[in-house]
Amino acid sequence: MSPQPAPARPGCGAQSLGVLRKELRATLVSPIPYILVALFALALSYVFFYGLDERRNPSFWLLSTASVNTLFGVIPVAFAVLVPALTMRMWSEEMRAGTLETLRTMPVSAGALVLGKFLACWVLLAACLLATLPIVLTVDGLGDLDWGPVWGGYLGAMFLGGALVALGLWISGLTRHQVVAFLVTLFAGLVLCQLLTSMASDANSGLGPVFHAIALDARYDALGRGVLEVRDLAYFASFTAFFLYLNAESIDSRRYA
């Protein structure tokens, strides 16, 4: 095998798919994704069929309507916990193992790497969401389920999840410690998916509308009611793009450290 002129400059898309495959392979040989899917489905089933509290999250039996709104209602907080577990190792592990050097000395842009890792997390998130389908099918079997809001809820969940994944990836790219990445992402996610809305509702200051505009769960709730607002989807998309951009920039800037 003699040295040869390099083949055509590899395309960014093919490389991102390569990263996606690598991440899925590396993840699927560990027990983590299976545990996450199982816990996610179990936790949501529990919340849905038993309820958390009678007023805000009553159980399905108490409501006795063929609706899965309460299921989608807890998704923002559930994602705030789930997503950090998916994203924490994405960059931190590469840094700790030193494979970031292998990765960054291959002819790949930081953007293509970020995109591949994002897609990998998104696919795993979709698998978790898929595991909630039995709940929805159960409800459909017991009554006459309106599927409009269900599709809206799932679509919104993917957008919301994408935003949280982008945020988590960026945070993972800032530290070589997975636990730090997990905790910081968890905190940021809970603020965005829970705290801001509560603060917006009882804020006496003029910041209420601002909090409400930033909060992820408020926009998600609208989608879950079956109201597909382009505005809300665009918010999630630009939130995602912004943090993916920050992620690529922070990975690139490590060269100047």
Place this chain on the structure above:
Amino acid sequence: MIRVENLQKSFVGVRALDGVTFDIPQGQVVGLLGPNGAGKTTMMRILTGFVAPTGGQAWVDGIDVQDDPVACQRRIGYLPEGNPLYTDLRVREALAFAAEMQGLRGAAARDAIREAVEQVGLADVVHRTIGTFSKGYRQRVGLAQALLHRPPVLILDEPTTGLDPNQQQDMRDLIRRLGRERTVVLSTHILPEVEAVCQRALIIAKGRLVADGTIDEVRAQGRGEACARITVRGTLEQARAAFAGLPFVGSVSAEAAPAPGLSALRVALAGHADADRLEALAAACHAARLPLSRLEAHAARLEDVFAVLTEQAPAATEEVA
């Protein structure tokens, strides 16, 4: 093929490289030598685009690494220090990933993987998980990854560290073979390795280049002295008297005598221990009627040269981490 001009790199409070300049023509196998923390790894990281220099420029195949890192990276096969690998993946998966990153697809990727795997001797274990491998096999995976896209330039950061002597020998043979048609830069602190594999040595100390040339030239730069080891039947004084007339003989000292009546001597020589000088020594013994039973030439040891060069390097601003 590789050119570096006044390269500088400072980390917070530390000057890792302090104005290094060299030029490596195509096809040369170069050893980058230096004590730990001298800047070898930083140098390699700059060449491979992992780290940006704070000053100066580096070119690979005429392309500025800062201008177009991706174009340079496609021409370089790199084995980073410590050989980081995806230990959760199987060999085949890791190489398939590397092939994708290099833009190889389909049959081209399969051919490249097969060739690389055969070249480093991993063909029987491609389905095993990298994490289960011993150090030697891991090193082969790292090298296969570096060779995959058939790069004209190989940059190997301490390729034999942590290997057992047999594996080190295998690795050296492999590097020598690869070096026949490639430009290779390898860092090491094993000096015999440089003598065995490299045509040229660059010695870095405290971020500066302190010696550059063929192994012999570096020896001369370090002012290491050659010597002859001689055993004669006679005394030290007789031997000193016999060699007194030879202008190239320096100090003559006694070493442990192998048997009563014999003297083992170390005769320092100015310059090389070449055939003319050895013959002159033999003739001098003969003329002084000192029976000669051993006469060996010893070139200056690279270790001595290395010690001299790296210690006299001007102190950098701070201690290098």
